[in-house]
Amino acid sequence: HAGIAAYTVGQRRGLGLATGRPLYVVDLDAERNTVRVGEAGDLDSDRVVAEAVNFIACEPPRTPLRVEAKIRHSHRPAAATVCALEGNRAQVVFDTPQRAASPGQSVVFYDGDVVVGGGVIAHPS
Numbered sequence: 001h002a003g004i005a006a007y008t009v010g011q012r013r014g015l016g017l018a019t020g021r022p023l024y025v026v027d028l029d030a031e032r033n034t035v036r037v038g039e040a041g042d043l044d045s046d047r048v049v050a051e052a053v054n055f056i057a058c059e060p061p062r063t064p065l066r067v068e069a070k071i072r073h074s075h076r077p078a079a080a081t082v083c084a085l086e087g088n089r090a091q092v093v094f095d096t097p098q099r100a101a102s103p104g105q106s107v108v109f110y111d112g113d114v115v116v117g118g119g120v121i122a123h124p125s
Contacts (some may be wrong), residue, residue, distance in 0.1 A: 004028045007035050010043055010100035023098035028103075050107050050119030054089045059117045060084035067109040067116055069094065071101045082109055082117075090119060 001007070001016075016038060026043055027036040048071070055061070059060040061084050068077035069092050079095040092107055101107075101124040108118035 001033050004030055004033060004035055029095075043100045045094075045101045045124035046097045047091060047093045047125045048101045048107055049085070049122045050087065050090050050092060050123070051122045053084070053117060053119030054090050055084070055117035057111065059078035060090075065109075065116070067111060070107055070108050070110070071074055071098055071121065077110055080109075088119075091120070 001117040006014075007025045007028060009025050009028065012022055015023060016026070017023055017037065022040065023037040024040060024043055025035055027033075029036070042085040053060075058065075061082065064081045064083050066080050067080055069082070070077050075098075077106045078098055083091045083093070085091060092109070101121055103121050103123055106118055106123045107121050109116040
């Protein structure tokens with residue numbers, strides 16, 4: 001392939017694969033220089049772990065916190081539960097699986113129109 005810099009998670013076009021069914025980039029591994037492809041359902045994640053998390057509207061919650069979360073600017077907010085982890089990390093568990101949550105993207109937590117906090121997606125699960 002042309003190197004992982006030429007691909008993004010969720011990409012369908014330009015993969016150069018003729019399989020008779022649509023395939024999407026579902027994972028990029030920089031250390032191994034590999035691009036993993038799969039079917040549309042392989043893009044769905046019901047949770048993400050975020051790093052460099054900052055809670056703006058409150059202290060890091062000691063108990064699970066109900067929020068709406070966005071995994072990209074154009075994403076509709078999705079109902080989720082945020083659990084603070086050690087080391088400025090958090091786990092975000094979505095009520096319904098979300099499409100193409102990618103490492104390096106921001107995840108932002110809201111309470112209505114108020115930004116509660118956010119971080120950088122380390123990995124989806």
